[in-house]
Amino acid sequence: MRRSLELSRRRALTLGAGALAATMIGGAPAHAKNDSDELIKKFAGGKEPVKGKVKLDLPEIAENGNTVPMNVSVESPMTEQSHVTDLMIVADANPRGGVVTFRFSPLSGVAEANTRIRLAETQNVIALAKMNDGSVFMDTKLVKVTIGGCGG
């Protein structure tokens, strides 16, 4: 992990832990449409998220849905003139959509974060990055959470 990220990452992890705790006590039935659409709409603030700039790195199939390694980065010079301010991760079939929100400033140096998330079942994970000019970019990845076995 890059040192310049330490501050934001620590904060992010705290936020992440909160989100994870929330998912653990949430008991919504499987396949319930969660609040991810509303979260995305609110985050984007009226802008249409554009695919690109964000790179969400997750395994295609999770080895353990309870702790899925995730790396997310955003292409940005991270200067006063042009930088990422917020990076939100949502999961569209967890009991609650919100997973974690990372906040950045030009002092972050790079817009990249690395943590582990919990996925209750097979679903899309969506990463949205808000730039200082208000534009919003996104990436999405389907992660399968399978019963396992039968591999031969």
Next chain:
Amino acid sequence: MTTRREFLQIAAAAAAIMPGGWSRSFAQQRLAQDDLLAFEPLGNVTLVHVTDIHGQLRPVFFREPSANLGVGESRAKPPHVTGKAFLDLYRIAPGSPAAYALTPEDFPALAKAYGRMGGLDRIATVVKAIRAERGDRVVLLDGGDTWQNSYTSLVSKGQDMVEAMKLLKPDAMVGHWEFTLGAERVKEIVEKLGFPFLGQNVRDNEWNEPAFEPMAMLERGSVRIAVIGQAFPYTPIANPRWMMPNWSFGIREEEVQANVDKARKDGAGLVVLLSHNGFDVDRKLASRLRGIDVILTAHTHDALPEAVRVGKTLLVASGSHGKFVSRLDLDVRDGEVRDYRYKLIPIFSDAIVSDAEMAAKINEIREPHGAMLAEEVGRTETLLYRRGNFNGTLDGVICDALLSERDAEIALSPGFRWGNSLLPGQAITREDVYNATAMTYPAAYRMTMTGARLKEILEDVADNLFNPDPYYQQGGDMVRVGGLAYTIEVGKPMGSRISQLRVLRTGQPLEAEKEYVVSGWASVNENTEGPPIWDVVFAHLAKEKVVAPREAEHVRVVGA
């Protein structure tokens, strides 16, 4: 002169001579070791590849699949071409040795004519012959699934295969079922192996540090050769994660590219990916990465008589159970493959002589267990086989054993690709049962499941097989079922392929809320209870004495 032409010449000669009542000795006269090995050498590097031997030291019957459906980009492309279509595609004469080795067409009759295939002693003969001819140009690579799935490999914890393979002097290997020996045992073997056990995609899951060497750099025929190793990416999902709790796998496509780039920077003139990804994953990988010259594929047990080209990358598929040895001669100049010649050498055990050194090792390994393994425990009136996307007759016997011995309504048996075939009228030995079941988590559980849960399991496995994106395919064929009928629509999206589930015992539709007694084996969950599956099968055969399973009619496939 191409290698395939030679292979076909033998095939044509054999077919011409034996239209009808052909005897086995007659067939063998047409199959001579020199013809099988004949190869016009080319270039300055020879790659020799063996893979998915699954603990088989001795020759076996192994019927290739009749159903091996491809989806998405892989639809109707090799290796998803079977039977008659395969013969047509590669212009192989029906009834020929190649037809017998590569397809299920007329399998029982051809098996009687051409005999068993494989045997590590025959493989040793072939490897030694290639080394004698090509000297220091040869690289021998083992694609993994070597140390498990026979009786002697189970009781020796892979030691038998380690010692036998050591005689072949491989230059590197990768793993999948190897990991089911448990992380500690794998580390113990790897320490003393004497050649690299590669795995660029295996990481310590706490610090994300490499668990194994990612690549080996070799020098052959004045070419620097980088061999990058790729373990089966979904080992901790398809097999028990608790057996390797500190290792994380995955395809790790970007890391493959990083290793390729590093290898080129370090002066590699040839970059080889020794892969246990499975063919479709490797095909996709080859289309997305730059700088890989050859992918030696494994895992999906495909045997293809020609290399498949994807961009600048050659994909080789070397079969399973010791049936084939791949030889790929390469002319490598200025960091580029200028030309190649390939032959999938069929190991006809009656035509290729046994290597004395390896034969002695095999005898030493088997001697303490030989009498027990040879004991007849039953007989089959029909062809028993496992390989294929859906239920095989061998699994039919296992499911029947689970239903009767564990008093269950529904049986589940994993869609493994390993296990030898048995011909109609053949005695079933203890060894045959172990060859279909020997593994380190064999407990035959008995539990209740709701109809909804059963459907979920079938959907889950179906997607692992038929997701149009190979990176989402987890491996294995479809889970085998006993006592339950269903329809599968291969082309439907995830979660909606399975329908018309019906309990065979009652003829009633499977009810989502109702609990059913289910027996199965090879659960990936820790502390699964039950007798080992082989004991269940032995008990069943002791009562039945003769089995005669028919082709499964309770699985209906739509949109194949």
